Amino acid sequence: MESFTCKRCNTEARDGAQCSVCHGRFDFPCSGITESGYRKLGDRKSTWKCPSCKGTASPSVVHGKPGSAKSPVLTDIDNIALDIKRLATQMSALPALMSSIKAIQTDIADLRSVKTDMADLKLLKPELEAVKVSILQQRFQQLESSLHDFDQRSRMNNIEIKGVPVSSTEKLFEIVAKIGRHIGCPIPKEQINYIARIPIRNDKHSKNILLSVQNRYIKEDFVAASKKYSITPTDLGIQGDTRIFINDHLTRQNKMLLTKAKSLARERGFAYVWVKGCKIFVRKSPTSHALNIISEADLRKIA
Known part of the structure; x- marks a missing residue:
């Protein structure tokens, strides 16, 4: 294609x-x-x-005094x-997901019914049983992929901020405002849906900041502006010597895929690996085509 x-x-x-x-x-x-x-x-x-x-x-037209045009x-x-x-x-994907779940539930019920009848099970040819198991596995894989895509789509307006030290007296809205001023891309408070600390896997002492804004374009502008700066806690008036990173809010599966893509890109001499719109891209040189990495199978493109 x-x-x-x-x-x-x-x-x-x-x-x-x-x-x-x-x-x-x-x-x-x-x-x-x-x-x-x-x-x-x-x-x-x-x-x-x-x-x-x-x-x-x-669009509706706002009328003023006669002779005036707005x-x-x-x-x-x-x-x-x-x-x-x-x-x-x-939400259009939900009916398809529900239909797939119901089909899988039907297949599971049929499979259990067959297994409870030992006489019929003996008559069932191994080849047919293998085909049925294969179909069931394929449906599970399709459902898992659809659920993951839906999960990532639900994060399209989210920003993940890593490296800001945790304080009992911190005010997260003020932290985001300071970052916005520092990178020249402030986010108005009324454009923020919610903000909170979220735990980091395998790190009980640190928590990232999850910020959800009203649309993906505000998120993309904020993330892109942050890439132009090396941000530290001292830039925000906070004690600490760590570096602060601002990224798209990827699912755990996509975070693992990004790590593998970066590692393989270094081995194969690819100069660029980045995330835009919660999608992973790699490029070997400034003039080469950008490659979209959606699954582990796509890692074969990095050659």
Whole structure:
């Protein structure tokens, strides 16, 4: 399948959806529709619209005095409607997941029923039993992959801040505000959904800061701006000599995949490994193509 550049995240992808209005091509994480959902559209693919074109509504016009003209603006109701549409798009994967779970439950019940009847079990050919087990394993793997993708999508607006010393008197909103001023990319308090300390695996004494903002673009700008600076606690008026890192909030599985990609990239002479939009990329040189690492199978691309 011919690769293309996603219109939203501007990265190379192997498969995705094409908008019938703006004719842009999007990878599935940016399209707002799952791969299975898009396949099920059939002939309706020709009328599919990307979130931007689908969410476009006729803005209400604010009228002033006669003779005066003001630019159209979206009302609060329009903004709420757009947010609901985006949420509905993100939740579109749930029916497919529930259907897969029910199918697996049915297969498990059938398998248990067969095993309880020893007479029938003796008549069952080993080849058929092996095929059934193989199908069940494939369905579990597909479900596990779908659940992981949904988990990562739910973190698209999250920022993970590592290296800020824990204090009993700390104020997390102030810490984020100081970081924003230091990197020249402040986040208004009203744009923050929640902020909290989260435990680190295998480290009982340290906790990262998890920050959730209202949209992924605020998150991406904040993370990108932080990469231009080497931030330490003293830059924030806090005692400590550790370095502070600001990253996308990856799942544990993707964090392990990122570690493996970095290690292999060093061995094979790849100059760049980075994360954007919760997706892992590698590039051998400034002029080579960026490679998207989605699973361990993709690590073979690093050669």
